[in-house]
Amino acid sequence: MVFLVQKYGGTSVGSTERIKQVARRVANFQAQGHALVVVVSAMSGETNRLISLAREIQAEPDARELDTILSTGEQVSIALLAMALHTLGVKAKSYTGSQAGITTDSAHNKARILKIDEKYIRADLAAGYVVIVAGFQGRDDAGNITTLGRGGSDTTAVALAAALKADECQIYTDVDGIYTTDPRVVANARRLKTITFEEMLEMASLGSKVLQIRSVEFAGKYQVKLRVLSSFEEHGEGTLITFEENKQMEQPIISGIAFNRDESKITIVGVPDHPGIAYQILGPVADANIDVDMIIQNVGHDGTTDFSFTVNRNEYSKTMSILKEQILPHIGARDVIGGNQIAKVSVIGVGMRSYAGVASNMFRVLAEEGINIQMIATSEIKISVVVDEKYMELAVRILHKAFDLDQEK
16 A cells, blocks of 8 residues: 555646546545545635635735635635545545644744644544645644645645655646746756756745745655646656756756746845844844845945845835835935846756856856846856846746757756
């Protein structure tokens, strides 16, 4: 017997007919003797509908009440899937995040899982049930409903797989694996058979929407075997996310190109150049639960410097307000300027460790197309640049070709 945790996304359960298809797939796995925990998202479009309803009442919905509303989307999906399995003669039981024993912190709309009390799930598995758990949600120690943020069902699935020590966590979605880049941007993008956790973590953090970054972090930390598959193909092998690098001699330098449109850039001009100034700027931003990405501080002159960083585009206005109202008067900087018409493009690959010249090749290719680089960030296995949003797709296409990602290795 193999113990599987399977996750089905919103498009996979987007209609009652698709829910029935998922039920048939799950029933087939159980008929083969496998034990199953199934995590499902809200039906496609439902979360957006619930957010719109909330905003019709309150322009900036109360975070606690918004979580209460959003959690209902997954509750509909789990109950419908359980009913569909019942019609196939399969014993199934649905659980909300709270009922599944998922405890989170109290950061509404972007909570983090702290622990899972899996005793009820284990008891039902032992009794031969398929256990269906609502993704994306849990409860804090005070009993408040919390949600994990966009893509949180992936994190729910991986966390349950880790807690229950599943043999494999399978993420079923509307794509058949991880590609070298988005096939909607580059038509000849290739599906990868395997990718390392390091590379997948970078791709998730840099804009790839297939997996939520926290789910990859969980899987890497607890060594959960993770596979991405299509919910619309019966026998696809998908992409396996592995713990070890491919040791073949022909290890490709670059495995993929990631990009993210949801970026905004902010620059504080004339910042006093003295120790602790970065904390004075970013401390209040962090206190507001805003994630900062790329950071650049220019060389100081005349006792001042310019300090630039990027945040998610959805948090641009909030960040600008904090800077103007709380930080600028306090630190004595001249001005704060920004814009949200930028994008981030990244090349990723563990093979980069043993090859020189990746950065220079990337910069040369972009320069030949007249694409100006505004910011640069590097790590051992990735190079990211910020460019004007209008050049993003061109940058992705030319880099994909320049690093031979369209060629089978």
